Amino acid sequence: MSKVFAKRLFDGESWLTNQQVTLSGNVIESIMTVEVPSADAQSVDVLAPGFIDVHVNGGGGALFNHTPTLAALQRMVEVHAQYGTVAMMPTLISDDYEIMSQAHQTVCQALTENMGGILGLHYEGPYLNPVRKGVHNESKLRKPTEGKLADLLDVCRLSKLMVTLAPEQVPEDFIEWLTAEGAIVCIGHSAATYDQARQAVESGAKGFTHLFNAMTPLVSREPGVVGAALQTDKPTWCGLIADGHHVHPATMRVAIAAKGCEHMLLVTDAIQSVGSDEKEMAFLGKKVLRSNGRVTTEDGTLAGSDLDMATAVRNTVSLIGRTEAEALQMASLRPAEFLGIDKEFGRIKVGYRGSLVALTDDFFVEATWIDGQKVWG
Known part of the structure; x- marks a missing residue:
């Protein structure tokens, strides 16, 4: 006690x-x-309630794709706990089936052993659009094979599974099938039209991965994925990387004005640089450079982020102009609601998990x- x-x-x-x-x-x-x-x-x-990060690729020198092991998960939990994260969805960037299988087995073991801080698994890909691939390796992108994917859904039976996909790259009934299996489907790395994205929401998609990044933008006559994400007639959530590099603060302010804070999640998209002193590092077969709060490939492509959740909370107040309460909710209660775990996380209330963060003023x-x-x- x-x-x-x-x-x-x-x-x-x-x-x-x-x-x-x-x-x-x-x-x-x-x-x-x-x-x-x-x-x-x-x-x-x-x-405050501890922070929940639904999109985190690594930390402390460990990238989950490189080492999909229990030791890597433990390292990620230890490092991000320094920044107030109490629960995470370790994220696997588009990779071969063998790596997906290793990550799946590792997370299932972590959940079976009740490893603190691990909520499930987030597959970011590989069913993405090469046109909007970002830093993802195009050779790893592919169309789904249900037989193989079905073998990677055991996480749904144990806890939470997120799948980020491009709806225009999958069969018509694929999103409905995934959601029926218990997965939380998010739209990302997509060149979908507004209508395609809206249809994906109708089919059960409930999230938009790193809003504005790697998706069709909102323009005058083509609302795109962003336009679909900012609609409020369906309960969907948008992830925001509030580092000041991925999305301009003014753009984030406009998005929140349209969507409301209650359906915005702060995410890091952190790679192994967070909690590490490295300035150069390997990343999915490429070299990544870290400078001034950004991590990029040598050609300048953003490669995840160097962001932690506590900094995201501070930036939500200082850069976006939201209240402390709103920023804390976007880091904890809102992701808990998105994942359907808000009866355990996101509040300081008798009977809730003792997963908390103490902060300075x-x-x-x-x-x-x-x-x-x-x-x-």
């Missing part, structure tokens, strides 16, 4: 002051207002708890 006293506590909905939270096992046992904290309580400036991470255990700080 451990106790945390927060001068300010954000419970996922509201701000409270002078709150003492008791963690027991992997859950929150009690929350109470106190004038004087218990002698055994850790005092912090700000306590200027939102730098002081400590992180995953499932009731202090893992950093």
Whole structure:
């Protein structure tokens, strides 16, 4: 059992002051207002629900594609916990079936062993459009083979599986089949028309991977994937890489004005540079350069990001102009709602997971708890 006293506590909905939270096992046992904290309580400036990153490729020198192992997952969890992430969807960039299978087996093992911080698996590809491939290796992109893919869906039975795909690259009933199997389908790396993207949503797609990046833009007579993403008649969510490099702050402000904060998720798309001192690194057979908060190939193509969730939260306030509460929700409650785990994560509430982040008043991470255990700080 451990106790945390927060001068300010954000419970996922509201701000409270002078709150003492008791963690027991992997859950929150009690929350109470106190004038004087218990002698055994850790005092912090700000306590908030821990961050949930649904799009993270690596960290601390480990890229999941390069080493789809339990050790790599553990390294990613340890590194991103320093930045307030308590739960993640490790992401596999388009790769061969053998690598997909290894990643699938690894994540299934992690889930079976209840590895803290791992929620499931995110396949970003390989069913993407080469026209919008970004840094993905075109030789790895392909059309789906249901027999092989069916062998990679066990994660759905254990926890959460996301699949990012280009709807124009898959058979007509493919999205319906995937969602029926339990997968969360997201649209990304796509040259789809507005109508194609809307049809994908009608078929069950509920997310848009790194909004504005690697998708058809919103223009006057062709709304494109972006136009479909910003519609509000269907409950869809958009991932935002709020590093100031992937999307201009003004563009993010316009998108949030159209869609609303409640359907925006902060994501990192982080590669192995986060939590590492490396300036040059291998990335899917290419060399990647890290400079001024960006990671790019030698020709200047963005290769994921060098972003962490705490920085994304701060940027949402400073660059986009949202409130602290909105930024924290976009980092925790909104991804929890998107994944359907908001009865466990995204709030500081009795019975919820004890997965919390302690922050300074200027939102730098002081400590992180995953499932009731202090893992950093």
